[in-house]
Amino acid sequence: MATVTLTNICKRYEGPSSQLAVDNVNLDIADGEFMVLLGPSGCGKSTTLRMIAGLESISSGALSIGGTQMNNIPAKDRDIAMVFQSYALYPHMSVAENLAFGLRRRNFPGAEIDRRVKSVAGTLGLEPLLARKPHALSGGQRQRVALGRAMVREPVVFLFDEPLSNLDAALRVNTRNELIRQHHRLRSTMVYVTHDQIEAMTMGTRICVMNGGKVAQVGKPLDVYWQPADTFVARFLGSPPMNLFPATLVSDAAGYRAQNEALATPLGLWDQQTLARASAGPITVGVRAEDLHLNREAFGTSSLGKVSGRTVAVEPLGAETLLLIETPAGECTARLPRSISVQPDENIDLFFSADAAYLFEGATGKAIFNDKPRALYPGQGLAQ
Ligand SMILES: Nc1ncnc2c1ncn2[C@@H]1O[C@H](COP(=O)(O)OP(=O)(O)O)[C@@H](O)[C@H]1O
Numbered sequence: 060m061a062t063v064t065l066t067n068i069c070k071r072y073e074g075p076s077s078q079l080a081v082d083n084v085n086l087d088i089a090d091g092e093f094m095v096l097l098g099p100s101g102c103g104k105s106t107t108l109r110m111i112a113g114l115e116s117i118s119s120g121a122l123s124i125g126g127t128q129m130n131n132i133p134a135k136d137r138d139i140a141m142v143f144q145s146y147a148l149y150p151h152m153s154v155a156e157n158l159a160f161g162l163r164r165r166n167f168p169g170a171e172i173d174r175r176v177k178s179v180a181g182t183l184g185l186e187p188l189l190a191r192k193p194h195a196l197s198g199g200q201r202q203r204v205a206l207g208r209a210m211v212r213e214p215v216v217f218l219f220d221e222p223l224s225n226l227d228a229a230l231r232v233n234t235r236n237e238l239i240r241q242h243h244r245l246r247s248t249m250v251y252v253t254h255d256q257i258e259a260m261t262m263g264t265r266i267c268v269m270n271g272g273k274v275a276q277v278g279k280p281l282d283v284y285w286q287p288a289d290t291f292v293a294r295f296l297g298s299p300p301m302n303l304f305p306a307t308l309v310s311d312a313a314g315y316r317a318q319n320e321a322l323a324t325p326l327g328l329w330d331q332q333t334l335a336r337a338s339a340g341p342i343t344v345g346v347r348a349e350d351l352h353l354n355r356e357a358f359g360t361s362s363l364g365k366v367s368g369r370t371v372a373v374e375p376l377g378a379e380t381l382l383l384i385e386t387p388a389g390e391c392t393a394r395l396p397r398s399i400s401v402q403p404d405e406n407i408d409l410f411f412s413a414d415a416a417y418l419f420e421g422a423t424g425k426a427i428f429n430d431k432p433r434a435l436y437p438g439q440g441l442a443q
Pocket residue numbers: 072073074080098099100101102103104105106107
């Protein structure tokens with residue numbers, strides 16, 4: 060078991076690009092934590108993971124594992140096991156031989172190898188498959204062998220780089236659950252790279268959202284979902300992504316409100332001094348698709364925001380219906396009950412509780428409030 064600490068870690072690849080692939084990353088991963096590095100393709104997730112593994116040199120900054128500086132320790136001496144997207148099992152070896160291979164190469168005694176292979180095969184349900192070759196396994200079974208090969212090493216840290224992305228949807232869910240179970244059982248430190256926000260939300264003890272080589276936000280999944288630090292995180296976590304509208308802050312006797320040509324929301328619950336400071340520049344209003352409703356009566360007397368537009372698409376998904384509307388301030392998606400009946404090309408008003416609105420600085424995209432009042436927030440993490 061071990062902590063992993065990244066301090067001001069940078070990576071600059073040789074070559075014409077002057078941009079840092081990883082730009083001053085600071086991250087404290089606790090012992091036994093499942094930390095997910097989440098972000099779009101090219102944001103530096105794999106590079107960060109490979110620097111932890113020792114497969115990529117660190118341009119500057121410090122990496123320590125279990126309190127020991129690791130910058131110059133070769134990969135093989137870091138007590139880490141890595142599982143990649145491509146499993147790279149040895150095709151001519153049986154499952155048992157694949158599991159044992161790494162230990163054999165490290166000259167473990169035969170009895171110890173047998174013990175570990177048996178134990179891991181039992182844990183992962185691989186016993187009936189031990190004699191098979193990889194070509195006779197399903198994608199999910201191969202993935203379990205790849206995980207098993209990492210587990211027999213009994214490493215202090217597991218590193219995963221998009222290990223599920225080659226699997227079909229159903230298998231991905233199964234294997235995801237399997238990994239969650241294994242993490243609960245092993246309690247090892249795990250660092251897991253993905254671009255899939257559902258994987259991040261369901262697996263992570265915490266999520267580290269990355270954008271352009273930088274850390275955009277670190278926190279527990281629901282904390283990041285409820286309190287995104289900026290518009291990038293707000294859109295990356297959540298499906299469909301949060302709706303964002305350019306707007307301005309105006310005030311009258313009733314206090315501040317945010318508005319544009321399609322949207323208006325009162326902001327009476329918010330700190331008026333902060334709003335006064337923010338009102339000097341443009342702002343961005345965010346509303347999650349699931350916070351939008353057709354029916355204003357559903358809200359009782361709470362103060363309401365409204366966005367108006369024309370329906371362009373109605374997508375019944377079975378469990379719910381997605382409604383896309385076009386407004387003078389941009390497109391907007393609502394996640395509505397399956398029972399709604401709306402036609403394309405209708406004029407429509409969508410309502411949201413005023414405290415479901417998010418506010419960001421227009422110029423920087425940074426959240427204006429990190430601790431805004433939210434009646435809807437179930438409270439995870441706020442009280443710490
Ligand atoms: N070996 C390499 N040489 C040069 N540039 C690289 C190399 N590997 C990755 N990069 C660049 O570094 C950035 C981050 O890549 P990567 O860490 O693979 O991102 P992610 O895993 O988030 O998709 C990208 O711009 C990518 O093109």
